[in-house]
Amino acid sequence: MALIEARELSRIYSLDAGRVVALDRIDLDIDAGDMVAIMGPSGSGKSTLMNLIGCLDKPTGGSYRLDGVMVDRLDANGLAKLRNQKIGFVFQQFNLLPRADAATNAELPMLYAGLDRKARRRRALDALARVGLADRWHHRPMQLSGGQQQRVAIARALVNDPRLLLADEPTGALDSKTALDILALFQKLNREGMTVVIVTHDPEVARHARRVVRFRDGRIISDERQEPVRAEDGLKELQAETAA
């Protein structure tokens, strides 16, 4: 059974000006342990899909099953619990709390999982170590670079041991070297067993995925497997270039 099972999934926005079919009856399965890039031009429905599989939004048609749970039958509290337990979000704009340090930011999802203070702190520090920021746990977002901030956000996404990591344009606000760092991190997490779905319109980013799904006008127009490029290699190349 696939981790994500979408059948005839639709999202239609009803506006005064008329209906917008953002997602048009798509079927999509994503297996556990895969690393998928969702591509497509602006307005093609990528973020809409992310919101649906991230349980932030409900479909207007079709069905969606996440890790065996029928998502469209859940109420707001059920969706919140699913987001808390099964999904880690990574955003383009990081969305860190500016006044809280890295560890406190990483702890946020555990606040709603009912963990006590000690357990929260321990797991937050573990997650920060996993993203290579063990020594920066006491820094505030303002004291960190963009790439480091995104790492904190990834640590935050990892703390509740989710089945799925959802990233909407995670490298959109970063330079190409930092973007490679983040992709390398995603690949490492994927090798460790994490299912990763990345929305991007950047083909460079998509090359690092094992599978690429292309959207246009709310429909899937292609779905291909590929041999992913290793972000580590890209970083080495970059190093060689700067050295030369």
Next chain:
Amino acid sequence: MSLMEALRSALQAITANALRSVLTMLGIIIGVAAVIAMVAIGSGAKARVNDQIRSLGANLAIISAGNVQVGGVRLGIGASSSLTDEDARAIKREIEGVEAAAPFIRGQAQAIYQGTNWSTAIQAVDNDFFVAREWDMASGRGFDPEELRRGEIVAILGQTVARTLFGSDDPLDQIVRVRNTPFKVIGVAASKGQSAFGQDQDDIIFVPLETGRRRIMGRNYAKDRSVASVFVKFEQEATMVHGIGEIRALLRQRHRLAEDAEDDFTVRNLTEIANTATASARTLSFLLAAVAAVSLLVGGIGIMNIMLVSVTERTREIGLRLAVGARPRDVLSQFLIEATTLASIGGALGVALGLGIAVVIARTAGWPVLVSLESVLIAVGVSGLVGVFFGFYPARRAAKLDPIEALRRE
């Protein structure tokens, strides 16, 4: 998230914008300060009035010779003093509900004991006086009927006089000289403390009415049977107003006053005067309560306003919290706790300010400061409730945010 942690994060949010928070709390601070000051002043004033009633004696009226008017004292025509101890006796005999009618004369004299010299009040009384004023003996006894009738040279000392002249010695059966007359001390009265006007009521020597007339108070009183004043004690407060009317009628009749003549005496209802003081303290309380209610309302609206601003400012944060698994009710309680904490801190600061005001006013007015723990808890509790009430709408607005839209907001 435990309540403790919720409180901590609420405090962080509040201190992150300290100046704004304090300004927001101002309404609550003023409101609660008014409440606390109100309660403190109200109960302090009441306590003082009660003290006065108690030290005076309950259900008490005083009849003075002469018609006391705004301009001063005017005595009845042809008489040095219009009031007699016969009048007092008649009042006690004929007016219903009168427990005691105590005629008295008051003067000032030097009291001497073994070279110690002390100027004090001399009050010539009969035993009804001690009943009317609810004044007990600390030691010794009151006057016996024979002493009163014959005007014997005996005295009862007030506490201050006893202490001044005798120190720690026992004054009983000792001789005190007043106006060259050797008075034998038969009793020492219990302590009464200060009067409403700050006089030491224990700085006094009591002598039998007749004795005072003959030996101390001078000519006027010796000629006839007149007295300066009569204390009248009623059995119940309810019958006082009616009884005082009857006393007036009786005295006018006894003094043979013509229909159109003014009273040649003055009756004052002391209990009523005391009650008036309580009533004016109560008026002040109502005024402060109104101020408090309005300030709390304004303060509550201020909190609502700032919480709405805060929800708008932190829309992205709310979106993020919802995305990582906060339920709507988690967001609701977060903002509710924040509003309540804000209001409660305002309440606590208000209590401090109110206590300060109460102390200052009480010092100035000479009242005791009476603030019950209860009123402090109620004040802080009410401000907390104001926070809950006015924080609810903004909090619900936060909880109802759509996570996707909230995350997209700049």
